[in-house]
Amino acid sequence: MIHLIIHRMSTKSSPRAPARPRSSSPNRRDRVPDHRAAGTPAAPTFRPIHTRRAFEEICERIREQLALGILKPGDKLPPERDLAQQLGVSRNVLREALRSLEMAGVLRLQKGVKGGAFIQEGDTSRMNGVMRDMLSLGTISVRELSEARVHVLDLVVRLACANARKADLDALEANIRRTEDATREGRLLDRVECSREFYKLLAASTGNKVIAMIMDSVTEIHMRFVYAKVSSSGVAMARLAEKRRQFLAALGERNVATATRLMRSHLESVQRMLEQDPGAMSLHVALAEVQPGMRR
Amino acid sequence: MIHLIIHRMSTKSSPRAPARPRSSSPNRRDRVPDHRAAGTPAAPTFRPIHTRRAFEEICERIREQLALGILKPGDKLPPERDLAQQLGVSRNVLREALRSLEMAGVLRLQKGVKGGAFIQEGDTSRMNGVMRDMLSLGTISVRELSEARVHVLDLVVRLACANARKADLDALEANIRRTEDATREGRLLDRVECSREFYKLLAASTGNKVIAMIMDSVTEIHMRFVYAKVSSSGVAMARLAEKRRQFLAALGERNVATATRLMRSHLESVQRMLEQDPGAMSLHVALAEVQPGMRR
DNA sequence: ATTATTAAATGGATCACCCATTCAATGGAA
DNA sequence: TTCCATTGAATGGGTGATCCATTTAATAAT
Numbered sequence: 001m002i003h004l005i006i007h008r009m010s011t012k013s014s015p016r017a018p019a020r021p022r023s024s025s026p027n028r029r030d031r032v033p034d035h036r037a038a039g040t041p042a043a044p045t046f047r048p049i050h051t052r053r054a055f056e057e058i059c060e061r062i063r064e065q066l067a068l069g070i071l072k073p074g075d076k077l078p079p080e081r082d083l084a085q086q087l088g089v090s091r092n093v094l095r096e097a098l099r100s101l102e103m104a105g106v107l108r109l110q111k112g113v114k115g116g117a118f119i120q121e122g123d124t125s126r127m128n129g130v131m132r133d134m135l136s137l138g139t140i141s142v143r144e145l146s147e148a149r150v151h152v153l154d155l156v157v158r159l160a161c162a163n164a165r166k167a168d169l170d171a172l173e174a175n176i177r178r179t180e181d182a183t184r185e186g187r188l189l190d191r192v193e194c195s196r197e198f199y200k201l202l203a204a205s206t207g208n209k210v211i212a213m214i215m216d217s218v219t220e221i222h223m224r225f226v227y228a229k230v231s232s233s234g235v236a237m238a239r240l241a242e243k244r245r246q247f248l249a250a251l252g253e254r255n256v257a258t259a260t261r262l263m264r265s266h267l268e269s270v271q272r273m274l275e276q277d278p279g280a281m282s283l284h285v286a287l288a289e290v291q292p293g294m295r296r
Numbered sequence: 297m298i299h300l301i302i303h304r305m306s307t308k309s310s311p312r313a314p315a316r317p318r319s320s321s322p323n324r325r326d327r328v329p330d331h332r333a334a335g336t337p338a339a340p341t342f343r344p345i346h347t348r349r350a351f352e353e354i355c356e357r358i359r360e361q362l363a364l365g366i367l368k369p370g371d372k373l374p375p376e377r378d379l380a381q382q383l384g385v386s387r388n389v390l391r392e393a394l395r396s397l398e399m400a401g402v403l404r405l406q407k408g409v410k411g412g413a414f415i416q417e418g419d420t421s422r423m424n425g426v427m428r429d430m431l432s433l434g435t436i437s438v439r440e441l442s443e444a445r446v447h448v449l450d451l452v453v454r455l456a457c458a459n460a461r462k463a464d465l466d467a468l469e470a471n472i473r474r475t476e477d478a479t480r481e482g483r484l485l486d487r488v489e490c491s492r493e494f495y496k497l498l499a500a501s502t503g504n505k506v507i508a509m510i511m512d513s514v515t516e517i518h519m520r521f522v523y524a525k526v527s528s529s530g531v532a533m534a535r536l537a538e539k540r541r542q543f544l545a546a547l548g549e550r551n552v553a554t555a556t557r558l559m560r561s562h563l564e565s566v567q568r569m570l571e572q573d574p575g576a577m578s579l580h581v582a583l584a585e586v587q588p589g590m591r592r
Numbered sequence: 593a594t595t596a597t598t599a600a601a602t603g604g605a606t607c608a609c610c611c612a613t614t615c616a617a618t619g620g621a622a
Numbered sequence: 623t624t625c626c627a628t629t630g631a632a633t634g635g636g637t638g639a640t641c642c643a644t645t646t647a648a649t650a651a652t
Contacts, residue, residue: 053604055395066432067583073433079633090606092388095634096395099351103396106429112614113632122435126426131506133402136362137369139418140505148506151455155447209436210427210444214510287363349635375602386637391603408645409601 054089058097061087066106066119073121077107080117124209127217135221136287142221149218150267153199156215157263159206161256168205172248175201179241188236189227196223198244224286229274237270350385354393357383362402362415369417373403376413420505423513431517432583438517445514446563449495452511453559455502457552464501468544471497476537484532485523492519494540520582525570533566 065071077083077098084094098117101107105126108118134140160168175198182190196219203215230236243266250259361367373379373394380390394413397403401422404414430436456464471494478486492515499511526532539562546555 055604059399063429063432066429068580081633092391092607093605095388096392098634099392100396100399103355103400104425104429106433109634110614111612111634113630114615115613115633117634119433121433124430124435126429127423129400130422130426133359133362133400133422134420134509136359137402137415137417139420140509144504144506148504148510151451151507152510155451159447208440208444210440210514211447213430213436214444214448218506284364351635377602388638389636394603405603406645407603407643409599410646411602411644413603 054093055097055100058087058089058094059100062097062101063106071119073119075119077117077119124213125216127213128220131217131221132287135283142225142283145218145221146271149222150264152215152218153263153267154260156203156206156211157251157259158256159208159211160202161251161254161259163207164205164251165207168201169248169252171201172198172205172244172251176241176244176248179244183241188230188234191236191240192223192227192230195226195240196220199223221286225274226270228286233277235273237273350389351393351396354383354385354390355396358393358397359402367415369415371415373413373415420509421512423509424516427513427517428583431579438521438579441514441517442567445518446560448511448514449559449563450556452499452502452507453547453555454552455504455507456498457547457550457555459503460501460547461503464497465544465548467497468494468501468540468547472537472540472544475540479537484526484530487532487536488519488523488526491522491536492516495519517582521570522566524582529573531569533569 062071062077071077078086080091080094080098084091087094098107098109102109102117105120105123108120110116110118131140131145135142135145175194179191179194179198182188182194199219200212200216203212203219206212206215243262247259247262247266250262358367358373367373374382376387376390376394380387383390394403394405398405398413401416401419404416406412406414427436427441431438431441471490475487475490475494478484478490495515496508496512499508499515502508502511539558543555543558543562546558
């Protein structure tokens with residue numbers, strides 16, 4: 001259904017070339033890689049160097065079709081065997097490309113007859129993984145992430161005040177009720193889960209998926225720290241639901257100043273709690289466990 | 297040097313199983329997948345279902361080692377052949393995992409003796425690709441991205457006012473000079489390139505790599521639109537360098553209000569320019585071409 | 593000493609299979 | 623007829639062997 005022919009422009013002379021003997025020209029001096037030189041007698045169009053690997057080119061082609069709107073979410077790519085042949089590559093290489101695209105959240109691979117590689121849609125959680133990797137690699141620090149979160153949250157509160165709709169406020173209200181239930185019944189970890197959801201709902205209520213994505217990505221790691229802290233110490237933020245209600249009231253009144261002030265002071269108290277014992281803020285506590293494709 | 301043993305817990309009966317003939321049991325009724333049932337007479341420990349794919353598990357293991365600090369940037373993984381054996385998987389599958397990690401910016405693969413898979417460090421551009429994919433897939437819209445950019449830029453200006461150091465201001469100053477040169481010599485596209493760099497420098501001057509990353513990711517696409525517009529229409533923003541100088545002056549004086557005002561008005565005029573002819577804001581214009589691993 | 597050659601290590605790629613899952617088509621039993 | 627079990631084909635998941643290409647160090651030739 002889709003044409004993705006790759007003219008491999010490969011470095012290799014031809015697929016399954018007859019094993020050009022290693023030391024064919026005993027005294028050659030030119031260090032020019034023999035590419036396909038000796039093949040055609042006078043082919044003056046020397047192609048530029050090409051170290052690009054097959055799977056990169058494949059990813060690129062598919063992303064190109066996506067960008068051009070030729071491929072859309074829900075579309076199915078041809079079966080691996082067919083596509084590999086169309087592209088003129090081995091199935092293994094094609095799979096490397098498909099795997100990469102799957103991990104990037106572009107594709108979803110499904111087994112069985114009627115299975116195949118489908119263009120994925122609407123996965124807004126991809127940035128979380130990037131953020132985690134950055135942190136694992138030491139490219140960014142916990143401090144930078146926390147600081148960024150404060151600023152982003154500031155922005156989110158402002159936008160939520162401006163744009164939150166009734167449905168958003170209702171969802172937040174329901175979330176707070178669940179928080180109250182969890183508090184009453186002493187389910188501390190569930191309460192952390194509620195917090196995670198609270199911020200997600202707040203982010204969504206900005207009405208801007210880009211902002212929401214950014215917010216989620218800086219919140220995800222933070223909530224892991226909170227989870228680890230609550231999980232190990234057994235202590236939890238006091239008067240959480242109550243504070244949330246106050247905040248929600250300010251949000252409902254579109255009172256940016258109050259909402260911002262409440263959120264900031266809450267963030268500060270959480271930060272104090274986390275920093276109580278150093279080491280709880282260590283990366284390994286939060287990042288270890290649960291590192292799958294993108295659970296959470 | 298590193299132990300990453302995976303007990304595959306595989307579904308398959310054993311590597312290279314002796315090709316159990318298809319229709320061996322003519323009248324079997326149990327739909328239980330025969331896993332390794334007939335092998336050992338009474339093995340009561342039925343392992344839980346295992347749909348998890350090998351390459352996912354491998355990625356997970358490596359990320360785990362990373363999160364635990366056992367693997368650090370610069371470290372080298374064992375050669376593919378060795379690692380595959382350690383993990384108990386075929387080399388092909390291992391490569392699928394390595395490829396995914398490479399595309400995610402976690403690894404860098406290098407050929408030749410002394411080559412190998414090295415843990416990458418400090419690549420802050422990974423979020424750009426995510427943003428591009430989201431846009432291609434229609435998960436986010438150009439409008440949302442532009443809007444987010446305005447807000448993020450607002451934040452960046454505030455932080456830059458607070459945190460920019462002399463070196464940052466000097467770099468911005470040098471950038472403006474290059475912009476002037478390009479303007480004088482009519483190199484319009486170079487001027488766009490200068491703009492891209494300007495925003496990157498501004499983002500860096502916040503002193504927070506997370507914020508900078510976010511800023512870069514929302515700016516990258518925007519600059520493609522600008523590039524496409526300038527490239528096709530030949531018109532360019534008037535008095536650009538001059539406006540930049542005013543802005544830089546405000547930044548140097550830590551005058552948040554003025555800097556913010558100047559930036560906002562500039563963004564508005566750029567937006568007006570872009571929206572002049574609709575269609576120029578179409579995705580395809582900006583996303584097509586240059587979709588490599590992560591050029592730019 | 594300098595330079596060219598060789599050899600080994602390692603990722604890049606191919607081929608030819610086989611296994612496991614899924615689902616539609618088929619066919620027999622109630 | 624209706625329903626359920628069986629079958630078989632399509633498709634992704636995975637393996638092992640083998641070769642190519644690049645890079646670097648060791649070695650030989652000048």
